[in-house]
Amino acid sequence: MKKIDRNCDTGEKAPSRLIFSCARIRLNGDRGLLCEYADTIDPEVNQTVRAMAHLLMQHKPAGVQNAVPSYRSLCLTYDPKATNPAALKEALARLEGRLSETPLSEPAVVEIPVCYGGIYGPDLAFVAEHAGVSEEDAVWLHSRVEYPIYMIGFAPGFCYLGGLDERLATPRLETPRTQVAAGSVGIANAQTGMYPSASPGGWQLIGRTPLRLFAPEREDPFLYQPGDRIRFVPVSEDEYRQIAAREGDR
Amino acid sequence: MNLFKVIMPGPCTTVQDQGRFDFLHMGVPASGTVDRFAARVGNWLVGNPDDAAVLEITVIGPQLEVQAEADVALTGAEMTLQINKQPAPAWASCRVKPGDTLQVGMATGGCRGYLAVSGGIAVEPVMGSRATYLGGKLGGIAGRPIKAGDLIARGPQPLLEQPRQLPAKWIRACPNEIFLRAIQGPQEDAFYDSLDLFFSTRYEVSAEANRMGYRLSGTPIHHDANCPDSIISEPSMPGNVQIPADGQPIILLAEQTVGGYSKIATVISSDLDRVGQAKPGDKVRFVQVTLERAHAILRERRNRFREIKALLGG
Numbered sequence: 001m002k003k004i005d006r007n008c009d010t011g012e013k014a015p016s017r018l019i020f021s022c023a024r025i026r027l028n029g030d031r032g033l034l035c036e037y038a039d040t041i042d043p044e045v046n047q048t049v050r051a052m053a054h055l056l057m058q059h060k061p062a063g064v065q066n067a068v069p070s071y072r073s074l075c076l077t078y079d080p081k082a083t084n085p086a087a088l089k090e091a092l093a094r095l096e097g098r099l100s101e102t103p104l105s106e107p108a109v110v111e112i113p114v115c116y117g118g119i120y121g122p123d124l125a126f127v128a129e130h131a132g133v134s135e136e137d138a139v140w141l142h143s144r145v146e147y148p149i150y151m152i153g154f155a156p157g158f159c160y161l162g163g164l165d166e167r168l169a170t171p172r173l174e175t176p177r178t179q180v181a182a183g184s185v186g187i188a189n190a191q192t193g194m195y196p197s198a199s200p201g202g203w204q205l206i207g208r209t210p211l212r213l214f215a216p217e218r219e220d221p222f223l224y225q226p227g228d229r230i231r232f233v234p235v236s237e238d239e240y241r242q243i244a245a246r247e248g249d250r
Numbered sequence: 251m252n253l254f255k256v257i258m259p260g261p262c263t264t265v266q267d268q269g270r271f272d273f274l275h276m277g278v279p280a281s282g283t284v285d286r287f288a289a290r291v292g293n294w295l296v297g298n299p300d301d302a303a304v305l306e307i308t309v310i311g312p313q314l315e316v317q318a319e320a321d322v323a324l325t326g327a328e329m330t331l332q333i334n335k336q337p338a339p340a341w342a343s344c345r346v347k348p349g350d351t352l353q354v355g356m357a358t359g360g361c362r363g364y365l366a367v368s369g370g371i372a373v374e375p376v377m378g379s380r381a382t383y384l385g386g387k388l389g390g391i392a393g394r395p396i397k398a399g400d401l402i403a404r405g406p407q408p409l410l411e412q413p414r415q416l417p418a419k420w421i422r423a424c425p426n427e428i429f430l431r432a433i434q435g436p437q438e439d440a441f442y443d444s445l446d447l448f449f450s451t452r453y454e455v456s457a458e459a460n461r462m463g464y465r466l467s468g469t470p471i472h473h474d475a476n477c478p479d480s481i482i483s484e485p486s487m488p489g490n491v492q493i494p495a496d497g498q499p500i501i502l503l504a505e506q507t508v509g510g511y512s513k514i515a516t517v518i519s520s521d522l523d524r525v526g527q528a529k530p531g532d533k534v535r536f537v538q539v540t541l542e543r544a545h546a547i548l549r550e551r552r553n554r555f556r557e558i559k560a561l562l563g564g
Contacts, residue, residue, distance in 0.1 A: 068507070
């Protein structure tokens with residue numbers, strides 16, 4: 001059951017139309033508008049947000065500079081010389097009208113090879129024990145689903161993924177590591193994700209990918225975008241090393 | 251052409267331009283100069299376009315050996331400029347030639363100085379910009395501050411026929427007590443009981459102040475009763491004032507794209523220069539303004555910029 005927003009001024013029954021009409025717009029400073037489409041994390045809402053951001057960037061109504069999507073809202077930045085919130089609200093309503101006629105492309109499934117456990121996943125044993133399953137089963141639970149990318153932020157290419165099997169939810173490390181290797185795949189509470197670059201981190205590390213998830217000098221620095229689905233594919237240490245060697249040459 | 255060899259880099263001197271805006275949705279923040287007024291005026295003083303890359307200097311300036319002829323200009327924080335140990339004016343173009351030594355001193359007011367050079371700092375753009383994103387180790391010179399031994403190039407550009415100077419009336423002082431005009435929200439509805447307190451507290455800039463954000467210390471701000479103390483992660487804007495669990499506000503600057511903390515108010519874009527010049531120990535007060543007032547201030551700012559640019563012949 002989708003939550004109904006009683007502040008909405010239409011009595012429409014279809015949940016997706018209801019969400020559009022209820023886009024709540026907040027000022028984000030003097031050059032931004034935060035457009036909220038719901039107050040929960042939900043795949044359909046997220047799809048709407050990403051589609052709206054895409055339409056905004058494609059059609060660029062006067063004065064629009066950027067549209068950044070997130071879980072359930074997007075932030076639109078604008079030039080006050082060329083537009084204002086009232087005009088932008090109208091532009092948004094017009095674009096929302098086009099959503100139903102705009103076919104959404106099938107999300108890409110991006111396969112990420114991961115060597116689980118051992119030196120690449122020092123916390124796999126803990127995560128498995130916490131879940132009450134064997135390490136093999138933990139790997140199976142983690143790698144058998146596709147994870148939708150709700151948004152990317154915090155660091156270049158850092159994905160906010162949905163869909164982690166709740167059995168694998170594990171609290172963060174009590175003491176974060178000062179250095180987590182780039183490509184590490186981890187779990188923190190109900191979230192799973194990858195560290196595209198080395199950084200300090202408090203996630204439980206269960207594996208690592210040899211792929212360079214963020215390469216600024218590449219023509220396309222990233223391997224995925226919001227809306228894509230990540231599939232982790234278990235590989236052996238040998239395969240890891242082979243892939244890593246190829247990545248080094250790219 | 252190589253312009254400078256770095257003898258002493260200063261604590262944090264980075265190459266910055268106006269930033270990269272095409273990858274915000276991928277977690278790559280804009281970065282770029284944090285005192286836009288100072289950076290742009292510097293560029294106009296040496297005959298550059300608005301967005302030529304400059305050196306952003308933090309608190310203590312570098313010592314540089316000059317290897318090519320160029321016009322340079324120092325703007326921003328109150329810092330001394332010496333060429334071959336002789337004082338040279340700030341907010342003015344200065345001619346340097348091979349063999350000269352250029353030294354920028356310690357800021358006595360403000361935090362960030364800008365050194366503009368003829369043709370701009372020439373580094374290969376990364377993802378469309380020459381700005382350094384320190385957190386992501388990309389852009390500028392290998393994604394890091396300059397270090398001793400670095401060779402810094404400038405773009406090809408004819409030198410000025412006449413020196414340029416900014417009239418004194420336009421030079422911006424950097425006081426150590428500042429007022430930041432801010433619009434409520436986006437999550438003002440989580441702080442209705444604290445808005446008055448927030449807009450009347452005299453905060454102090456803590457030691458945790460950098461290009462990512464400025465942590466302030468002062469009377470803690472609490473969320474209203476029954477309001478959750480975090481939000482679903484959403485995109486952030488420079489100037490957002492986040493309220494984390496300890497109630498000490500953080501002003502976001504140039505190196506963040508999303509966040510899960512509520513934001514009580516947002517510093518207006520025209521006042522981000524002032525944030526960029528604040529340093530630990532400085533006092534900050536927020537002044538509430540409406541959106542209309544913020545836009546009027548932005549218009550005035552742009553008019554001022556146009557006037558100065560025309561005056562300087564930029």
